[in-house]
Amino acid sequence: MSNLILKAENISKHYRLGVIGSGSFKEDLQNFWKNTFSAGGNKTTSSINTEPKANDLWALKDIDFEIMKGDVVGFVGKNGAGKSTLLKVLSRITLPTTGTIKGKGRIASLLEVGTGFHAELTGRENIFLNGQILGMQKKEIISKFDEIVAFSGIERFLDTPVKRYSSGMYVRLAFAIAAHLDPEILIVDEVLAVGDAEFQKKCLGKMKQVSAEEGKTVLFVSHNSQALKNLCTKAIYLEKGRLIDMGNTQDVITNYLKREQTLYLHRIYADPDTAPGNDSIRIKRVEMLPQYLSGSNIIDIRTPLVIDFEFWYLPKEEMDLGVSIALNTVMGECIFDVDSLARPYKKGLIKGQCTIPGDFLNNGSYSINLIFVKNTSSALFEFEDCLSFDVEDFRANTAWYGDWPGAVRPKFKVQLQQEEI
Amino acid sequence: MNLNEKEDITADWQWEINATQSWFKLGLRDLYSYRGLIMRFVRRDLIASYQQTIIGPVWMFLQPLLTTIIYLIVFGSFAKLSTDGVPKILFYLSGTIIWTFFFDNISGTMYTFITNAHIFNKVYFPRLIVPISNIITQSVRLSIQLMLFVVIFLFYHIVYDQFDLSYTLLLIPFLIILTAAFALGSGLLISVFTARYRDIDTFFQYILRLGMFVTPVVFPSSLVPEKYQFLFWLNPLTPIIETFRAVFFNQGAIQYNYLLLAVASTTILLMLGLVLFKRRETEVMDII
Numbered sequence: 001m002s003n004l005i006l007k008a009e010n011i012s013k014h015y016r017l018g019v020i021g022s023g024s025f026k027e028d029l030q031n032f033w034k035n036t037f038s039a040g041g042n043k044t045t046s047s048i049n050t051e052p053k054a055n056d057l058w059a060l061k062d063i064d065f066e067i068m069k070g071d072v073v074g075f076v077g078k079n080g081a082g083k084s085t086l087l088k089v090l091s092r093i094t095l096p097t098t099g100t101i102k103g104k105g106r107i108a109s110l111l112e113v114g115t116g117f118h119a120e121l122t123g124r125e126n127i128f129l130n131g132q133i134l135g136m137q138k139k140e141i142i143s144k145f146d147e148i149v150a151f152s153g154i155e156r157f158l159d160t161p162v163k164r165y166s167s168g169m170y171v172r173l174a175f176a177i178a179a180h181l182d183p184e185i186l187i188v189d190e191v192l193a194v195g196d197a198e199f200q201k202k203c204l205g206k207m208k209q210v211s212a213e214e215g216k217t218v219l220f221v222s223h224n225s226q227a228l229k230n231l232c233t234k235a236i237y238l239e240k241g242r243l244i245d246m247g248n249t250q251d252v253i254t255n256y257l258k259r260e261q262t263l264y265l266h267r268i269y270a271d272p273d274t275a276p277g278n279d280s281i282r283i284k285r286v287e288m289l290p291q292y293l294s295g296s297n298i299i300d301i302r303t304p305l306v307i308d309f310e311f312w313y314l315p316k317e318e319m320d321l322g323v324s325i326a327l328n329t330v331m332g333e334c335i336f337d338v339d340s341l342a343r344p345y346k347k348g349l350i351k352g353q354c355t356i357p358g359d360f361l362n363n364g365s366y367s368i369n370l371i372f373v374k375n376t377s378s379a380l381f382e383f384e385d386c387l388s389f390d391v392e393d394f395r396a397n398t399a400w401y402g403d404w405p406g407a408v409r410p411k412f413k414v415q416l417q418q419e420e421i
Numbered sequence: 422m423n424l425n426e427k428e429d430i431t432a433d434w435q436w437e438i439n440a441t442q443s444w445f446k447l448g449l450r451d452l453y454s455y456r457g458l459i460m461r462f463v464r465r466d467l468i469a470s471y472q473q474t475i476i477g478p479v480w481m482f483l484q485p486l487l488t489t490i491i492y493l494i495v496f497g498s499f500a501k502l503s504t505d506g507v508p509k510i511l512f513y514l515s516g517t518i519i520w521t522f523f524f525d526n527i528s529g530t531m532y533t534f535i536t537n538a539h540i541f542n543k544v545y546f547p548r549l550i551v552p553i554s555n556i557i558t559q560s561v562r563l564s565i566q567l568m569l570f571v572v573i574f575l576f577y578h579i580v581y582d583q584f585d586l587s588y589t590l591l592l593i594p595f596l597i598i599l600t601a602a603f604a605l606g607s608g609l610l611i612s613v614f615t616a617r618y619r620d621i622d623t624f625f626q627y628i629l630r631l632g633m634f635v636t637p638v639v640f641p642s643s644l645v646p647e648k649y650q651f652l653f654w655l656n657p658l659t660p661i662i663e664t665f666r667a668v669f670f671n672q673g674a675i676q677y678n679y680l681l682l683a684v685a686s687t688t689i690l691l692m693l694g695l696v697l698f699k700r701r702e703t704e705v706m707d708i709i
Contacts, residue, residue: 096438135546
C-alpha cells in the first residue's frame with residue numbers, strides 16, 4: 001500500500017454565468033468575475049489563454065495533484081483563483097465538470113466554522129449538532145465533549161442559547177468542535193481569520209499538532225503567508241483556475257508573491273496624447289521601485305519603496321503647482337497623504353520622487369493616488385490607483401502568526417529595563 | 422459520493438468523486454451511516470420550534486384543535502356542510518390532522534435546497550437526510566395529534582357508545598406511510614425544480630392551498646358531484662382520508678380500488694422523486 005491518500009486527475013469546473021438563480025453562490029461568481037477579468041485588463045502574466053467566451057467561466061481547469069498521507073498542503077492564489085472552488089469540489093459540495101478524485105479515509109471539511117449552528121439551541125446541543133453535521137459520531141462527541149468545552153472556554157454558557165453568545169464566544173465554540181474532528185483528511189478554508197489573538201494561536205497550534213503528531217492530512221487555504229509557511233509541508237499555487245506551481249512551501253509562496261506583485265508597479269506611457277491626464281497634465285511614467293533587501297525579491301514590511309514619476313506639464317495660466325501622493329488600503333482607507341512644496345513651474349517635463357521607508361507600512365494591499373494640485377487649493381488632475389502593490393508580512397523572533405494590528409507598523413524602539421529584582 | 426470499494430494497481434482507493442452522479446444509485450448504505458445526523462436534525466427541529474414559548478409542546482395539541490374549532494364555526498355552523506353524520510369535531514380533526522401532516526411534509530421537502538443552501542454550500546452529507554428527518558419530525562407531531570384524536574374518539578365511543586372498531590384499524594399505519602410517501606415523492610420532485618426556478622415555488626404554493634379543497638378535509642367526498650367523483654378520487658389523499666374515516670366512523674365501505682390506485686401512483690411518484698433528487702442533489706448547488 002502506498003502512502004498516497006488523495007489523487008485528483010484532470011479536475012475542471014465550468015460555470016455558465018448569468019443563469020437564473022441567486023444567493024451567496026452567485027455573489028461568489030460575481031466576485032470571481034470581477035477579480036479575474038475586469039480589474040486586471042493589463043496583466044502581463046499571460047502564459048494562460050483562458051479568454052472567456054461571453055458567459056463561460058472555467059473556475060478550475062485541468063488540475064492534477066497527488067497528496068501523501070501526513071502532508072499539510074497550503075493552497076495559495078488571489079481571490080478568484082479557484083482555491084475555494086477546488087476545496088468545494090474536494091468536499092463534494094459541488095461536482096467537477098470533468099475529472100476524478102480518488103481518496104482514502106474520511107474527509108471532513110471546514111469551509112466555515114459553526115456550519116449548521118442553530119441560534120435557538122444551547123451550546124451543548126450545538127456541539128452535538130455541529131459535530132454530527134461535520135461527520136462525527138455521537139459516541140465520538142460524547143467522549144470528546146469535556147475536551148471540546150475546555151478548549152472553547154465557554155463552560156459557564158453551555159446551557160445558554162448560542163444566540164446570546166458574543167461573536168467571539170460563538171467562534172470559539174465553533175472552532176473547538178472543529179478542532180476535535182478526527183478525519184483522515186481535513187479541509188480548512190480561511191478559518192484562521194477569526195477569533196482573538198490568543199485563540200488564533202491556539203488553533204494554529206492545534207492544527208500543527210494534528211498534522212505533526214497524529215499524521216493527519218490537512219488541506220488548507222489561507223491568505224496568511226506566514227501561517228502557510230509555518231504550517232505547510234507543501235503548497236499549491238492556483239491562478240485563474242490553473243495549477244501554476246506545486247511543491248516546497250517556501251518556493252511556491254515566493255513564486256506566488258513575485259508573480260502577483262509585479263503587476264501594477266509600472267505605468268509607462270509613450271504618447272502624451274493618449275496618456276492619462278487632461279489639458280494641463282499628461283502622465284509619462286509612474287513607477288514603484290522597491291529597494292529589495294539582499295537575498296529577497298518580494299516586497300515585505302521591511303522593504304523601502306521609492307515612488308518615481310514623470311509628467312508633462314502644460315499650464316494654460318500662471319499657477320503654483322504641487323503634487324500629493326496618497327496611499328490607500330484596499331478597503332479605501334487613507335493611510336497617509338503627503339505633498340510637495342507648491343511653486344510655479346515652466347511648461348515641460350517634470351520629475352518627482354518619494355520614498356516610503358522600510359519598517360513603516362503594515363502588511364496588506366495598497367494603492368497609490370497621485371493628485372496634481374493648483375494653488376494648493378483645487379485638484380488639476382487626479383490619477384487614481386495608478387500603482388497598486390502588496391506588502392507581505394515578515395516576522396522574526398516571534399511565535400505569533402495572527403494578524404498584526406494597526407494601520408501602520410513602524411519599528412519604534414520600545415525599551416525595557418530591569419529596575420528591581 | 423460513490424463509496425465504491427475499488428481495487429487499483431497503485432492503491433486501494435476507498436472513494437471516488439466523478440463528474441456525474443449515477444442515475445440509479447440511491448446511496449442507502451451511505452444514508453444509514455448518517456442515521457445519527459437524521460435523528461439530530463429531528464431533535465433540533467423539535468426543540469427549536471418550541472423555544473421561547475410558554476406552553477411549548479402543548480402547541481402540538483392546540484394547533485389542530487384551534488383549526489378544528491375554526492372549521493366547526495365556519496364550515497359546520499355557517500356553511501352547514503354535511504359531515505355524513507360524523508360528529509363534526511371528529512370529522513374536522515381527522516381531516517385536518519392528515520392534511521397538516523401531508524402539507525408540512527411536502528412544504529418541508531420542496532424547500533430542501535433553498536432553506537439549507539447555507540449548510541449544503543459548506544458541508545457534504547447525503548442531502549436526502551434533510552427531507553427524511555423532516556418526515557420523522559412531522560411523524561412525531563402526527564402521533565401526538567393522533568393521541569388527541571383517539572382521546573376524543575374514545576369519549577364518543579364510550580360515552581355515546583358510537584362506532585365499532587374492527588381489524589381495519591390495521592390500515593391506519595399504512596395510511597400514514599402512504600401520506601408521507603406521497604408528500605416525499607412530490608416534494609422531492611418539486612424541490613429539484615424550485616431550486617432553479619423560483620416561480621415553481623410560488624406556483625406550488627397556490628396548488629397546495631387549492632389542494633385542501635380538492636381533498637375531503639372539510640367536507641365528505643359524497644358532496645362532490647357524480648361526474649367529478651372519479652377525478653376527485655384520483656387524488657391519493659382522497660382515498661387516504663376517506664379510508665381513515667371509514668375505519669373509525671364506519672362510514673360506508675373502504676374503496677380498495679382507489680386505495681390501490683393511490684398506492685400505485687405514490688410509488689411511481691416516490692421512485693421518480695428519489696431518483697431525480699439523488700441525481701441532481703449536487704448539481705443543484707451550482708444554480709441555487
